[in-house]
Amino acid sequence: MKISIIKIGGNVIDFPDKLDHFLSLFEEVPGQKVLVHGGGVLATRLSERLGITPNMVEGRRITDQETLEVVTMVYAGLVNKQIVAKLQSHHINAMGLSGADGNLIRAIKRPVGKIDYGYVGDVQDVNAPLLEILLEKNCVPVVPAITHDGSGQLLNTNADTIAAEIGIALAEKHEVSIFYCFDKKGVLKDISDEDSFIPEINFSSYEKLKEENVIHSGMIPKLDNAFKAISKGILQVWLGRADQVHEAIKEEKVGTFIRF
Amino acid sequence: MKISIIKIGGNVIDFPDKLDHFLSLFEEVPGQKVLVHGGGVLATRLSERLGITPNMVEGRRITDQETLEVVTMVYAGLVNKQIVAKLQSHHINAMGLSGADGNLIRAIKRPVGKIDYGYVGDVQDVNAPLLEILLEKNCVPVVPAITHDGSGQLLNTNADTIAAEIGIALAEKHEVSIFYCFDKKGVLKDISDEDSFIPEINFSSYEKLKEENVIHSGMIPKLDNAFKAISKGILQVWLGRADQVHEAIKEEKVGTFIRF
Incomplete structure (x- = not known):
């Protein structure tokens, strides 16, 4: 199967109009x-x-x-069910599944080092067969950033990481692309010019762009993660705007594609 | 298939020890x-x-x-995911599904009559094939009291009704029993004596018990609903304590069975 993993964050979810527009395009x-x-921002606001x-x-x-209780209520409850109900109204058979549901994503509580992050989970295992069964039936899994440890504990887990780990698990048997939606049109050469996005970055051009200081600071961990996914079998990672x-x-030639 | 629909309410959910005990017995x-x-009571407390x-x-x-936002967060988010994570730790492949997920339960917003109940849904349709697929795979659907209208609107729906409607939908092809857990050991002859529960009630004994005023007030709508389910193909309805x-x-001879 050709599978697209699409990740949206606050820059879409926080604006009902943008979210509705995105879901209709979906x-x-x-x-x-x-x-x-x-x-x-809903979780912060509720807190x-x-x-x-x-x-x-x-x-x-x-x-x-x-x-943890707040993020479980907001991510796995309110936001997840609102997205699912709206997708259903667009005739998309969406199904919201946290990491606990059907044991979709088992994580381990991050070991306490210099910092104790609390109930934060690092992904250990993704139930790819469950996703395959659902995808074969044209079901669209909608996954909030909540996992579990298999021993009854829910855990807060980074949504970018969840997208990458789901992708990597499915890439063993399928052609997987990951689409990260963020607030820019792509990786920009000039941060003040939205249209200066770089259409494609590969391993060698990435090294050059870093040397030339075109790519720096916050973009580096994002792109490092993308290349990590590529190295584990993901076909391509895209960065751009949700719309x-x-x-x-x-x-089509929009946003930035990260390829081998 | 033989299918058991079990409904729990506040008298279990509101007490972590009771809930844990129930889930371990499950x-x-x-x-x-x-x-x-x-x-x-969690939804009331959060409100x-x-x-x-x-x-x-x-x-x-x-x-x-x-x-509606509060009950969606509490029922479909916090309570649902905590139950699912705990069942997973007991090696039960639980999957939390609101009525919106996979279009499991479509409801209609209750028409405004003498009272406008707001975002309350009356069940219209249950996706029995989805439940059958999950049950055949030994998955345990965990369903909170939230449905949707198919047009993007989530709705608050009575959990007793959801249990009955799921049961009726599955009863077309399967042997279905419904187990309503409440705070008594069953339908009691003497409200002050927990051990005075009536082991079995059928249509004719029900009429007699009402005439004799043994069954009255709050129990009548509960039992009327049970007999409605029986008349629509449910094998038996049980009333008793979650433990x-x-x-x-x-x-085994505990609680009250309602049979034809």
Whole structure:
């Protein structure tokens, strides 16, 4: 199968109009697809309303018990079910599945090192056969950033990582592309010019772009992750705006493709 | 297939120890099973913490937009995923599915009559083939009291009704029993004596028990619903305590069975 894994984050989810627009375009995405999402600013807002003080250590947010409950409610509950209900209204047979559901994604609580991140999970195992059964039936799994450890504990897990790990697990038998939607039209040569996106980056051009300081700071971990996915069998990783993903999947010249 | 639909409510969900105990016993329940749940007092508590004033009309709680968001978060998010993760730790392949997921339960927003109940759904259609596929694979669907209307709107739906409607839909092809867990050992002859439960009620004994005023007030709508399910092909409806349901399923003499 040709499978597209599409990840959306706060820059889509936080704006009802943008989310609706994206979900209506999602119908046009051909082939088998998986949607991965976080919860954007809604979780922060709910925490604030509940008077939960963000637990920050060295600039990193810690997932304590209360925060885990909030992200489970917002990601796996509100956002996930709203997306699923809207996709269903577009005649897409969406099914929301956290990592616990059908043992889709088993993770391990991040070991306590210099920082104790709390209830944060690092992915250990993806149930690819379950995804295959659903995709074969034209079902669209909608996966929030919540996993479990197999011993009854839910865990907060980075949505970018979930998209990559699902992709890698499916890439053993299928042609998998990952589409990361973010707030830019792609990897930009000039951050002030939205149209300066680089259409394709491969291993050798990546090294050159880093040397020339065209790609720097925040983009480096993002692209390192993309190349890690490529090295593990993913066909291509795309970076661009959510309102262009349906064009990108048709191989139209939008956004940035990361290829071998 | 022999299928057991088990419904739990606040009297189990609201007490972590009771819920854990119930979920550990759930492993012993033989055969194919579906778990239906509400959200108990957690939704009320979250509403209170968020400062949402309960919208009551003629003693009935109205599901306004904010309340719908709260119940979606609590039922389909927190409670559902905690139950699923715990069942997974007991080696039960649980999968949490709201009515929107895989178009499992389509409902219609209750028409506005004397009272506008808000975002409350009356069940129209249950996707029995989806449940059959999952049950054949030894998966245990865990269904919160949230449905959708097929046009993108989530709806709050009574968990007892969901259990009955799922049962009726599956009864066309399968031998279905419904187990309603509540706070009593069964239908009691003497409300002050927990051991006075009536082991079996059928149509004719029901009429007699009502005439004799043994069964009255709150039990009548509950039993009327049970007999409605029986008349639509359900084999038996059981009423009793959650910690006895595994015995009831083995046809041991606990609780009250409603049969034709």
